[in-house]
Amino acid sequence: TGLERTVEEMSSDSSSFKELAPRLIAIYASVVDAESAIYCSTPITTGRRYVDWLLRHGLDFSSIDDAPLPLRADHMRYVVEHNVRHAAEVSGRIRSAHRRAVIDPAAIPHIEGWRQDDWLSFWEDVIDRFAQSLVFVDGWEYSLGCTHEYAYALSRNKPCFDERLTDLRVGRGIDLIGAACETMTQLGGNAAKLRRNLQTVMGLVPLEKFELFRDD
Numbered sequence: 001t002g003l004e005r006t007v008e009e010m011s012s013d014s015s016s017f018k019e020l021a022p023r024l025i026a027i028y029a030s031v032v033d034a035e036s037a038i039y040c041s042t043p044i045t046t047g048r049r050y051v052d053w054l055l056r057h058g059l060d061f062s063s064i065d066d067a068p069l070p071l072r073a074d075h076m077r078y079v080v081e082h083n084v085r086h087a088a089e090v091s092g093r094i095r096s097a098h099r100r101a102v103i104d105p106a107a108i109p110h111i112e113g114w115r116q117d118d119w120l121s122f123w124e125d126v127i128d129r130f131a132q133s134l135v136f137v138d139g140w141e142y143s144l145g146c147t148h149e150y151a152y153a154l155s156r157n158k159p160c161f162d163e164r165l166t167d168l169r170v171g172r173g174i175d176l177i178g179a180a181c182e183t184m185t186q187l188g189g190n191a192a193k194l195r196r197n198l199q200t201v202m203g204l205v206p207l208e209k210f211e212l213f214r215d216d
Contacts, residue, residue, distance in 0.1 A: 017118040020111065025125060028103070032130045037101040038094055039131035041149045042087035044106050047139030050079050055187065083139075090137050090163045103130060120145065124152055133159040136168055141176040142184070147197035150177075154204050170205055177201065 043050070053075060059067075067075065087106035095102045105123060114122075127134070127149065134153045140146035150173055153160050160168040177198045184191040 017114055017122075021118070021122050021125070024108075024122070025129065028126060028130055032101045032103070034129060035132050037103050037130045037132060038098070039103045039127055039134045039149075039153075040087060040091045040094070040105070040137060041134055041140055041146045041153075042083060042090070042104070042106050042137035043139045043143035043146055044083050044087075045075075045080055046143045046145075047079070047083055047137075048142050049082055049139060050075075051142060051183065051187070051189075053078050054189075083137075087137055090135065094135060094165075101130075102135075116145070120148055123149060127153060127158065128156065131158055133161065135161050135163055135165065137163050141173075141180040142194070144193050144197065147177055147194060147201070151197055151200040151204065154201065170201065174198065174201055174205075 057071065057074075059071075084106045087104055091102045091104040091107075094100070103126060105126075123145075131153070134149065136146060136150060140150070150160060150168075154170055154173075160173070162168050177194065181191040181194050181198060184194065
């Protein structure tokens with residue numbers, strides 16, 4: 001797409017987060033009004049499909065960056081490309097149904113030199129500035145990035161929905177992330193970082209309202 005080519009050209013010139021992030025924000029601001037868009041949070045390198053891929057290969061839950069090159073290529077085909085296509089399908093469906101700007105993070109290509117913390121900070125800024133509400137694509141509860149965005153959206157009082165546009169209230173979100181943590185642990189994986197995001201979400205709920213939210 002035109003946006004992808006623009007990002008690739010900009011990143012080839014300078015991939016510094018501090019230099020490139022404001023330029024990308026300016027591109028969004030040129031076409032999206034403040035707090036008017038639907039932000040489509042989607043797993044890209046992880047999600048439930050990643051768990052299935054690990055099981056198929058008999059792998060543990062170590063970082064994909066540490067895997068041999070042939071496995072990384074297979075991960076790209078089986079996990080990343082599928083997730084990106086599915087995110088595009090969901091985003092397109094929402095655009096057609098609601099005639100609203102939909103921000104699909106999966107449409108942004110990899111930027112050499114950006115760390116996960118850089119991406120999290122960048123998408124927080126995008127959510128703050130442009131998102132009226134967020135849609136979470138299936139499998140989001142297995143993703144560190146998506147669960148971080150869920151917690152962040154709740155902290156900013158942004159409405160959250162699943163990809164079928166069913167209300168994703170905090171009690172339901174807690175149950176989904178908790179179940180994902182249990183699945184990963186049962187399969188021998190390390191769910192520590194995901195549990196930290198779960199604790200962040202739980203920390204947003206006042207104690208006196210916690211049981212009420214869980215019953216929603």
